[in-house]
Amino acid sequence: MEKPFLEESFLITKQDHINMSIDYRRYITPKENIIILRVLGIIAVCIGAAAFINIKGGVYQSICWIVLIVIGFYTLSYYDVISPSITRKQAAHFYDVYKGSIHSKTVRFFDNRVELTSEERKLRIPKKYLYKIYVSKDTVMIFTDISEFLFIPKRVLSESQLTFIEGYSEK
Amino acid sequence: MPESIYNGLIAEFDNEIKLRDYSEAYRIYDLRCGLSMGREWKASVFFVLALGALFVMMMENFDLGRIPTASIVILISMYMCTHYLYLLPKKAKLKGEHIYRSSRLLSKPKHFKIYRDHFMFRNEYEYLKRYYTELSDCIETDNSFVLIGGTDHRVTVISKSLLNDNVIEKLSEHFSREMIGQYRRAKSKRK
Numbered sequence: 001m002e003k004p005f006l007e008e009s010f011l012i013t014k015q016d017h018i019n020m021s022i023d024y025r026r027y028i029t030p031k032e033n034i035i036i037l038r039v040l041g042i043i044a045v046c047i048g049a050a051a052f053i054n055i056k057g058g059v060y061q062s063i064c065w066i067v068l069i070v071i072g073f074y075t076l077s078y079y080d081v082i083s084p085s086i087t088r089k090q091a092a093h094f095y096d097v098y099k100g101s102i103h104s105k106t107v108r109f110f111d112n113r114v115e116l117t118s119e120e121r122k123l124r125i126p127k128k129y130l131y132k133i134y135v136s137k138d139t140v141m142i143f144t145d146i147s148e149f150l151f152i153p154k155r156v157l158s159e160s161q162l163t164f165i166e167g168y169s170e171k
Numbered sequence: 172m173p174e175s176i177y178n179g180l181i182a183e184f185d186n187e188i189k190l191r192d193y194s195e196a197y198r199i200y201d202l203r204c205g206l207s208m209g210r211e212w213k214a215s216v217f218f219v220l221a222l223g224a225l226f227v228m229m230m231e232n233f234d235l236g237r238i239p240t241a242s243i244v245i246l247i248s249m250y251m252c253t254h255y256l257y258l259l260p261k262k263a264k265l266k267g268e269h270i271y272r273s274s275r276l277l278s279k280p281k282h283f284k285i286y287r288d289h290f291m292f293r294n295e296y297e298y299l300k301r302y303y304t305e306l307s308d309c310i311e312t313d314n315s316f317v318l319i320g321g322t323d324h325r326v327t328v329i330s331k332s333l334l335n336d337n338v339i340e341k342l343s344e345h346f347s348r349e350m351i352g353q354y355r356r357a358k359s360k361r362k
Binding site: 094098101102119121125126128129131144146147 | 213265269270271273274275276277295296297298299300301302305322323
């Protein structure tokens with residue numbers, strides 16, 4: 001029987017699922033979007049603050065400038081604070097709904113294929129069929145196409161295993 | 172207890188999905204659980220905003236110089252209505268095509284087995300077993316059955332083009348009976 005280069009068995013915990021969701025959100029968000037939103041946020045805050053201090057208008061006008069400052073802060077902090085917080089809540093809810101169907105998984109890396117085995121799913125993907133392997137902050141994502149992926153929490157992998165996976169697709 | 176009553180095999184068939192089937196299924200998935208979810212409500216909010224801005228403009232005798240904000244609100248609202256009602260579904264369909272093209276597994280033929288409380292499919296590379304209780308939606312269109320759900324929120328498509336009428340009827344009746352809350356029949360927008 002062929003011996004895998006790497007074999008690891010793990011169970012996805014709620015925290016793993018939350019980390020994966022946040023990492024995936026980061027992965028699919030284009031960097032340009034983050035930069036554009038930050039620049040727009042800074043502009044809105046600066047215009048709002050400058051107008052609030054310098055332009056003497058009525059109460060109605062002052063409220064408009066305060067609203068502009070609030071929108072600016074919202075835009076500025078969207079990708080760093082608001083979006084991860086929403087994703088965290090959605091992922092926790094999703095895990096609670098589906099936790100009965102989440103079983104332990106075993107992943108094996110062979111010379112020419114990756115195998116994933118769980119109670120409800122078995123995958124045997126030839127290495128040439130892998131779309132991408134992406135190592136994020138807390139998760140290793142093995143993509144089979146642009147949106148579907150298997151994931152391994154980084155906590156179950158040692159440093160040497162992680163290095164192996166990072167270099168797997170280039171070998 | 173006899174097997175047929177407990178959890179008998181309802182149907183067994185080979186199936187293969189094409190690009191058009193998958194992109195259409197992905198559009199349906201996006202409408203039910205993706206970014207296009209509730210798009211009519213979101214578009215309605217912007218429509219009401221546009222009406223409100225139009226009303227303000229009417230009060231000012233359409234003097235755009237005096238009320239530039241109202242014109243901007245109308246323009247943004249019109250764009251958002253178009254975005255939700257027209258652009259998003261188109262974008263979802265294109266994303267479906269992109270996913271299909273980027274995957275080497277989706278186009279592979281599969282052997283399906285449909286049981287009373289679950290279905291499974293198998294091919295050279297993949298085996299999946301999914302209980303109906305894990306599914307969030309089962310949509311039947313003119314061209315396919317779209318099964319959405321599970322821990323990976325996967326879209327499983329059964330194309331009708333490769334099935335005979337007898338099997339289609341059997342599946343339609345079975346899914347509508349076993350997935351009462353999740354089953355919908357939708358008209359396909361294939362052009």
